[in-house]
Amino acid sequence: xxxxxxxxxxxxxxxxxxxxxxxxxxxxxxxxxxxxxxxxxxxxxxxxxxxxxxxxxxxxxxxxxxxxxxxxxxxxxxxxxxxxxxxxxxxxxxxxxxxxxxxxxxxxxxxxxxx
Amino acid sequence: xxxxxxxxxxxxxxxxxxxxxxxxxxxxxxxxxxxxxxxxxxxxxxxxxxxxxxxxxxxxxxxxxxxxxxxxxxxxxxxxxxxxxxxxxxxxxxxxxxxxxxxxxxxxx
Numbered sequence: 001x002x003x004x005x006x007x008x009x010x011x012x013x014x015x016x017x018x019x020x021x022x023x024x025x026x027x028x029x030x031x032x033x034x035x036x037x038x039x040x041x042x043x044x045x046x047x048x049x050x051x052x053x054x055x056x057x058x059x060x061x062x063x064x065x066x067x068x069x070x071x072x073x074x075x076x077x078x079x080x081x082x083x084x085x086x087x088x089x090x091x092x093x094x095x096x097x098x099x100x101x102x103x104x105x106x107x108x109x110x111x112x113x114x115x
Numbered sequence: 116x117x118x119x120x121x122x123x124x125x126x127x128x129x130x131x132x133x134x135x136x137x138x139x140x141x142x143x144x145x146x147x148x149x150x151x152x153x154x155x156x157x158x159x160x161x162x163x164x165x166x167x168x169x170x171x172x173x174x175x176x177x178x179x180x181x182x183x184x185x186x187x188x189x190x191x192x193x194x195x196x197x198x199x200x201x202x203x204x205x206x207x208x209x210x211x212x213x214x215x216x217x218x219x220x221x222x223x224x
Contacts, residue, residue: 040219045211106157108157
């Protein structure tokens with residue numbers, strides 16, 4: 001079956017622009033995670049959904065970051081008024097809680113470059 | 116605070132064995148994961164340990180000691196395709212993954 005997909009794969013934005021990053025999780029996966037990964041670092045947690053409910057958004061770095069999953073499947077991460085420090089790879093992962101080991105399946109990521 | 120430590124970079128020879136260590140301090144523990152990440156690609160799951168001991172899966176094995184807050188990933192019969200970053204991640208009491216910065220493994224012929 002299809003894995004997690006993300007679009008666009010690459011995005012170049014001018015400082016101050018708004019961007020929207022899309023994630024299509026594996027069909028039937030209840031949990032969806034967004035991570036930010038800087039070059040040479042591990043992923044940093046941004047936010048977590050269970051179905052359409054955003055259960056944890058403690059990792060969002062500022063109020064310019066907003067995520068939604070209105071129908072419990074596709075999710076969008078929006079960044080308003082992008083800054084250079086937002087340049088990173090944004091990874092989406094999905095999983096099915098209730099079955100060990102809660103393995104997270106990752107999408108290929110969106111590489112965002114803010115100029 | 117929560118902390119995952121692993122070496123930044125390691126070098127090994129094709130055909131050899133390498134051990135990548137990971138130490139952790141987290142709020143609660145619901146298992147430790149190892150992921151492999153090739154440059155420019157998504158992390159892919161390698162192993163999961165929640166009980167002490169060694170889990171073997173082909174050329175890869177992972178060990179956990181909860182009392183020591185320590186794990187290692189053992190890679191045998193190294194192949195050039197094993198050149199990648201290896202990420203250690205701990206699932207905390209909220210079932211969130213806390214990630215290390217990753218160990219870049221360089222395989223030389």
